Amino acid sequence: MPALDVAGEFETIERLLRPLAHPEWGRGLADDVAVLPSRPGYDLVLTKDAIVEGVHFLPDDPLDTVAKKLLRVNLSDLAAKGAEPFGYLMACCWSERCGWPEREAFAAGLAEDQARFGVFLIGGDTVKTPGPAVFSLTALGWVPEGETVSRGGAQVGDLVFVTGTIGDGLLGLRAARGELSLAPERLEALITHYRTPAPQLDFAKVVRELATAAADVSDGLAADVAHIAKASGAGVELNLAVLPLSAAAQAWLDNRVDAQAALSILAAGGDDYQIVFTAHPRHEETLRREAERRFTRLTKIGAVTDGAGVTVRYGGRVVPMKQGGWTHD
Amino acid sequence: MPALDVAGEFETIERLLRPLAHPEWGRGLADDVAVLPSRPGYDLVLTKDAIVEGVHFLPDDPLDTVAKKLLRVNLSDLAAKGAEPFGYLMACCWSERCGWPEREAFAAGLAEDQARFGVFLIGGDTVKTPGPAVFSLTALGWVPEGETVSRGGAQVGDLVFVTGTIGDGLLGLRAARGELSLAPERLEALITHYRTPAPQLDFAKVVRELATAAADVSDGLAADVAHIAKASGAGVELNLAVLPLSAAAQAWLDNRVDAQAALSILAAGGDDYQIVFTAHPRHEETLRREAERRFTRLTKIGAVTDGAGVTVRYGGRVVPMKQGGWTHD
Numbered sequence: 001m002p003a004l005d006v007a008g009e010f011e012t013i014e015r016l017l018r019p020l021a022h023p024e025w026g027r028g029l030a031d032d033v034a035v036l037p038s039r040p041g042y043d044l045v046l047t048k049d050a051i052v053e054g055v056h057f058l059p060d061d062p063l064d065t066v067a068k069k070l071l072r073v074n075l076s077d078l079a080a081k082g083a084e085p086f087g088y089l090m091a092c093c094w095s096e097r098c099g100w101p102e103r104e105a106f107a108a109g110l111a112e113d114q115a116r117f118g119v120f121l122i123g124g125d126t127v128k129t130p131g132p133a134v135f136s137l138t139a140l141g142w143v144p145e146g147e148t149v150s151r152g153g154a155q156v157g158d159l160v161f162v163t164g165t166i167g168d169g170l171l172g173l174r175a176a177r178g179e180l181s182l183a184p185e186r187l188e189a190l191i192t193h194y195r196t197p198a199p200q201l202d203f204a205k206v207v208r209e210l211a212t213a214a215a216d217v218s219d220g221l222a223a224d225v226a227h228i229a230k231a232s233g234a235g236v237e238l239n240l241a242v243l244p245l246s247a248a249a250q251a252w253l254d255n256r257v258d259a260q261a262a263l264s265i266l267a268a269g270g271d272d273y274q275i276v277f278t279a280h281p282r283h284e285e286t287l288r289r290e291a292e293r294r295f296t297r298l299t300k301i302g303a304v305t306d307g308a309g310v311t312v313r314y315g316g317r318v319v320p321m322k323q324g325g326w327t328h329d
Numbered sequence: 330m331p332a333l334d335v336a337g338e339f340e341t342i343e344r345l346l347r348p349l350a351h352p353e354w355g356r357g358l359a360d361d362v363a364v365l366p367s368r369p370g371y372d373l374v375l376t377k378d379a380i381v382e383g384v385h386f387l388p389d390d391p392l393d394t395v396a397k398k399l400l401r402v403n404l405s406d407l408a409a410k411g412a413e414p415f416g417y418l419m420a421c422c423w424s425e426r427c428g429w430p431e432r433e434a435f436a437a438g439l440a441e442d443q444a445r446f447g448v449f450l451i452g453g454d455t456v457k458t459p460g461p462a463v464f465s466l467t468a469l470g471w472v473p474e475g476e477t478v479s480r481g482g483a484q485v486g487d488l489v490f491v492t493g494t495i496g497d498g499l500l501g502l503r504a505a506r507g508e509l510s511l512a513p514e515r516l517e518a519l520i521t522h523y524r525t526p527a528p529q530l531d532f533a534k535v536v537r538e539l540a541t542a543a544a545d546v547s548d549g550l551a552a553d554v555a556h557i558a559k560a561s562g563a564g565v566e567l568n569l570a571v572l573p574l575s576a577a578a579q580a581w582l583d584n585r586v587d588a589q590a591a592l593s594i595l596a597a598g599g600d601d602y603q604i605v606f607t608a609h610p611r612h613e614e615t616l617r618r619e620a621e622r623r624f625t626r627l628t629k630i631g632a633v634t635d636g637a638g639v640t641v642r643y644g645g646r647v648v649p650m651k652q653g654g655w656t657h658d
């Protein structure tokens with residue numbers, strides 16, 4: 001479809017995006033479509049997230065990190081479903097700050113992450129927008145037939161686990177906005193996490209084999225656990241006292257007067273891109289061993305119960321939580 | 330991922346988008362991902378186009394037509410490849426003018442077109458943007474294994490055909506901007522075409538079986554034919570004198586002093602969403618019969634030749650054309 005400056009978009013495709021394309025399925029980005037052969041015995045898992053300048057990333061975030069964040073937030077959805085990603089389609093709506101050097105940085109960021117995660121570009125669209133930049137990505141992965149992990153399989157008595165650490169996304173955003181006072185290396189670590197979260201793809205296979213339900217932590221731990229509880233028709237109890245924290249988040253927490261309130265903020269924060277999942281207690285040992293083999297931090301943060309919704313406790317007391325994305329109070 | 334107003338997006342998913350979801354593959358839009366079973370013997374064809382308010386649609390276009398245009402420009406890509414569409418993922422970045430009634434209209438437009446074209450929503454994302462609205466859609470279709478029509482198969486001696494009429498997209502944009510003086514019913518017809526183009530899905534099967542190369546007419550007829558010529562390593566001669574026009578476009582042409590210049594503008598215009606394709610001359614009869622059966626206008630507009638690029642003629646003379654999206658002069 002005609003854009004404001006088609007020649008610039010043509011150059012972008014020819015020189016920056018084509019080198020990222022899957023040699024066969026992407027058809028050299030020269031054919032309007034991607035063509036995927038069927039893979040009998042496997043289901044195709046698809047997810048699509050858009051990120052908007054000023055909403056999901058900051059107007060002064062470097063474009064290579066914006067590209068990586070775009071790809072990673074989508075790969076995180078696939079990891080939480082037990083899928084193995086292989087490709088993506090992408091629509092770039094470039095804002096005025098996206099000149100040629102910025103587009104080169106964007107493509108370089110994608111190239112690095114393609115190598116890291118084993119995925120290829122297979123198609124998409126590139127246009128200009130007079131407003132803030134918007135990038136949309138559709139990520140594709142394979143799962144052996146029928147093995148996609150849903151949100152809805154948690155059973156009463158299951159344990160709740162989360163990979164990695166919680167709260168770095170929110171604190172990273174605040175650090176990037178200059179709102180935190182911490183040692184420079186702490187701020188740096190948080191900002192890096194905010195800009196380039198690390199999806200837990202190494203752990204996807206473990207989740208696929210052992211989890212009864214799973215979600216990625218994007219809306220906020222409490223909200224994402226609430227999604228699992230609702231879809232499973234069960235309740236979940238979370239223990240705020242064991243929330244896994246990075247060294248930087250711990251340093252931030254150490255400066256708070258009210259630890260309970262501070263942990264509640266982190267549990268509601270979002271942008272963590274970890275996997276939260278439920279599993280039968282008999283798998284706890286195996287889960288710990290598999291996590292150790294992969295150098296993945298794994299924390300038992302709660303249990304599935306009768307009832308409904310999420311109950312958050314701290315030192316035995318029930319903590320009132322605004323449950324983020326899905327309630328209306 | 331957290332948005333400016335997550336509750337509004339939650340309502341949008343629950344009340345407006347969930348009713349559009351494929352009952353199985355979309356997982357009730359409650360699971361971050363879509364899951365497609367494999368279909369042995371078929372290739373999956375994917376395409377992704379984004380549309381930006383103020384660039385690809387006008388800020389006062391009704392939202393139901395915006396939704397239809399979004400879906401149709403993507404379905405048009407599938408039709409030109411011979412694919413049968415069945416589903417789509419969509420990312421909505423709502424601007425401030427997109428309140429609840431506008432979102433309802435958007436969903437109603439999609440519901441109508443889902444019924445018309447036999448497709449379902451299977452996943453996506455909904456967020457707010459402080460800038461112009463951006464909508465991105467990934468459309469999915471099936472093609473029997475190995476039968477996807479490319480741009481690159483045109484042979485010297487093939488004929489060039491186009492479905493429908495050319496120029497209504499460009500004239501419709503001008504009409505919507507109030508730049509044309511024509512009878513009200515002509516203006517209305519052109520605006521309708523601009524807002525809700527009609528992808529030639531009925532003709533996809535014919536293209537798949539008989540075309541050697543095909544593209545949808547989105548960048549402009551001359552530019553899209555140039556894509557075919559380049560990918561096929563051949564030249565194409567187009568006859569501007571036989572450009573198929575709607576009654577409204579003909580009325581516009583009748584008021585021009587220089588018919589050749591006017592037709593050149595239409596051939597460069599874009600936003601037509603017809604299929605331009607090449608086929609061996611022995612199929613001409615069959616193509617005409619298949620087109621008639623489907624009430625599809627089909628016009629022979631040229632031939633594939635030795636050489637390179639597109640040569641446009643009018644009454645025997647060569648017409649200088651700026652070839653739109655892909656040249657740099």
